[in-house]
Amino acid sequence: MSKIMIITEKPTAAKKIAEALDEKGSPKEVQKRKASYFECSRNNDILIVVYALGHLFELKQTEPGWKYPRLDTEWVPKYEVIKKDKSSKPLINLMNKLAKDIDQFIVATDYDIEGSLIGYLSLVYACNAEPNKATRMIFSTLTKKDIVESYESPSSLDFPMIDAGQVRHEVDWLYGINLTRALTLSVKNVAGWFKIISTGRVQGPTLSFVAKRDYDINVYVPTPFWGIKIIGEYEGTKLEIEFEKKKIETLLDADNIVKDLRNTSATIKAINRRKRTQSPPSPFNLSGLQSEAYRHFGFKPSRTLALAQKLYLDALISYPRTSSQKIPESIDVKQILKNLETRKKYSAEAKQILKIEKLIPKQGEKTDPAHPAIHPTGNKPTRRLTPSENKLYDLIVRRFFALFGEPAVKESIRADLVSGKHKMYLRGLRIIEYGWMRYYKPYAYTKEKEIPSIIEGESLSLTSIEREDKFTSPPARYNPSSLLKVLERKNLGTKSTRSGIVDSLRSRGYTLNDTFEISTLGYATLDTLETYVPRVLSIEFTRHLEEEMGQIQDGAQRREEVLAEAKRDLLTLLKTFKEQEKEIGQALVAGLQRYWKAKEELGPCPACEDGTLIIIKSPKTGKRFVGCTNYREKKCEQTFALPQKGIITPLEKECPHCGHIMFQVRSGRRKWETCVNWTECPGRQEDIQELEKRRKQRSEKKEDKK
DNA sequence: GCAAGGTC
Structure with a gap:
């Protein structure tokens, strides 16, 4: 009988592996203060299944000081670097203690670069084990079959992969x-100001994408063009008719067309009908979910990830950090549908789908080595979900339903009309078969457009012809969702980190609001990097790193060589940087000053024409208040009182009650939104009542518990 | 006080 330790990446994986390997399928979870592990028996062996929480170890500089250059690092427990971290210590200590009488170590983390490194570092630094004697379980799904097979035919640790992971971290x-x-x-x-101005391998290119778009918008010159708006009539029904050209280059041409068409009728020359089928959508991977949640609910990708994580921890949905669009056969879709059938909200759809003889879900293209596509588990919620959680859950359930639907069939009709020398189109669209759209209902919409039944040779009168004066528009600004898609396409960041990196542009002050308009600080930072370190702004940096990691994995390069080269390059860069530090600092300070100045402005003054609202600190009383920029010259007397505590950030919205500007107040851990007119606003009375109500409910709940 | 990558 021997004692075997299995190291996994996360608690849910540990549980599944323990359940699959335990002879009775019911391992014992042993709680040890703030950590736990699973114990099972198999073939007379005792298996101890422990888990990490992602990375438990971090790089730390060996020489002290918040200075640069700092080129030498070592691996240390996470809690030594990140003061707030409370979870790594109990886990590392537990592994350390349990490892003392273990005969055999098995690494069973996700089979990718980061997973291999997590396993290796836990093995070496938490368990003090000899990595050459340890083995590796390799599985692609956490099904019993895969787990048992990988347990019974273990490999050795993949050292080239681990080396590649270390280099990624170090560079x-x-x-x-x-x-x-x-x-x-x-x-x-x-x-003398301390303001973090950050950059990195992913942040750099991300900022530069946004800047490029900002630049394109700023230099864009709109050019005029003209359109023709035509309303026709057929048997008393008014119809919108499209002119053959959407864009007419000159005013003269447009006017001539209007003249030609006025008071005429058009003959139907041909009617084209085209049927098109539309297959069900693919299962959700994380980015698919994020993009759809942004589209329908306006959730930022980072918010969607946080909400999905909560649903996952409540066992309502599968693991959300996946890039897979596949629902493998090992997932019991029938059981999931049966469970959903018991929920009133979903029973009708589930019942209908369960009638289908062979339940085969639609599959997408993308795969993931460790997890399937996001799907509901069918479990009932054990608590009341928040409105946002509910929305996201509903989206996931209905997308899952849609996977089993028939293709939708749409018919488009185009009637070709002629009047004199001009051509026009009358278009219609109708849905013949809703198919999967029935299941995905609120999230799948196609505008149907009815047109009367007409036949070739008939004519309809053109009742109104108007010229439309238009301008071409600049490219659209990024939004959190479209920027995330760019990062995904360029393979920058990972599914778990991209949404956070998108947010960081805003929280660092490189962009203003959520519109991805670049701030003066963003421009100054970008300028500096472009001059001194263009490399950190280019995606080539990532491509090069990927290449070298590949070479390390193939055995074509050694980790130490890659690292030495990176250090050498960086050191020359940092040297020139230090020599120019004063000029660089001055440029950044100028950008920072203008950025802060720009931020102080809250918006237009409601009382005068040319003023803007700013936060003013009274020189006499020291109290802050909102006043008009014309206040100091006594041209405008508009003022608003402000709460005296907390950090105030203006918001890009107006108060629904009084129309005044809104801002956010952050005081300690609390934060709330209010309008600038808060002392007078009628809505605030309602807010106060609402708050009172909630406070009462809370205190009642507390009493109930007692 | 910092990156990017795991995880809760």
Whole structure:
């Protein structure tokens, strides 16, 4: 009898592996203070299944000081670097203690670069085990079959993969930490202000994409063009008719067309009908879910990820950080549908789908080595979901339903009309078969457009002809969802990190509001990097790193060589940077000053024409209030009182009650939104009542518990 | 006080 330790990446994986390997299928979960592990028996062996929580170890500089350059690092427990982290210590301590009388170690983390590294570091630094004697379980799904097979035919640790992972961490650390410090300290040394100005392998290109778009919009010159708006009539029904050309280049041409068509009728020359089938959509992977949730609910991708994580922890949906669009056969879709059938909200659709003889879900193209596509588990919620959680859950359930639907069939009709030398079109669209759209209902919509039944040779009168004056428009600004898609397409960041990186542009102050308009600070940072470190702005940096990681995995390069080269390059960069620190600092300070100034403005003054509202600190009383920029010259007397505590950030919206500007107040852990007119606003009375009501409910609940 | 990558 021997004692075997299996190291996994996360608690849910540990549980599944323990259940699959335990002879009775019911492993014992042993609680140890703030951590736990699973114990099972198999073939007279005792299996101890422990879990990490992603990375438990981090890189730390070996030399002290918040300075640059810092080129040497070592692996240390996460809690040594991140003060707030409370979870890594109990897990590392538990592994350390349990490892003392283990005969055999098995790494069973996700089979990818980061997973292999997580396993290796836990093995070496938490368990003090000899990695050459440990083995590796390799599985692609957490099904009993895969787990048992991988347990029975173990491999050795994949050292080239682990090396590649280490290099990824080290290069990102070297560039990210050193350049961020260089930027930040240049400002500190020039102006004495401490404001983190960050960059990195992914942040750099992301900022540069947004800047490129901002630039394209700023230099865009709209050109005029003209359109023709035609309303026709057929047996008393008014019809919108499309002119053959959507864009007419000159005013003269447009006017001539209007003249030609006025008071005429058009003859129907041909009627074209085309049937088109539309297959069901693919199962959700994380980015698909994020993009759909943004479209329908306006949720930022980072919010969708956070909500999905909660649903996953409540066992309502499968693991959300997946890139797979496949529902493998091992998932019992019938059981999931049966469970959903018991829910009033979903029973009708589930019942209908369960009538289908062979339940085969639609599959998408993308795969993931570790997890299937996002799908509901069918479990009933054990608590009341928040409105946002409910929305996201509903979207996931209905998308799952849609996978079993028939293709939708649409028919488009185009009637070709002629009047004199001009051609026009009358278009209609109708849905013949709803198919999967029935199941995905609120989230699948096609505008149907009815047209009367007409036949070739008939004519209809053109009752109104109007010229439309238009301008071409610049490219659209990014939104959180479209920017995330760009990162995905360029293979920058990962499914778990992209949404956070998109948010970081805003939280660092590189962009204003959520419109991805670049701030003066963003421009100054970009300018500096372009001049001194263009490499960190290009996606080539990532491509090069990927290449070298590949070579390490193929055995064509050694980790130490790649690292030495990275350090050498970085050191020359940092040297020139330090020599120019003063100029760099001055440029960044200028951008920062203008950024802060820009931020202080809350919006137009409601009382006068040319003023803007700003936050003013009274020199006499020291109290802050909102006033008009014309207040100081006594041209405008508009003022609003402000709460005296907390950080105030203006919001891009108006109060629904009084129309005044809204802002957010953050005081300690609390934050709330209110309008600038809060002392007078009628809506605030309602808010106060609402707050009172909630407070009462809360205190009642507390009493109930007692 | 910093990166990017896992995870809760």
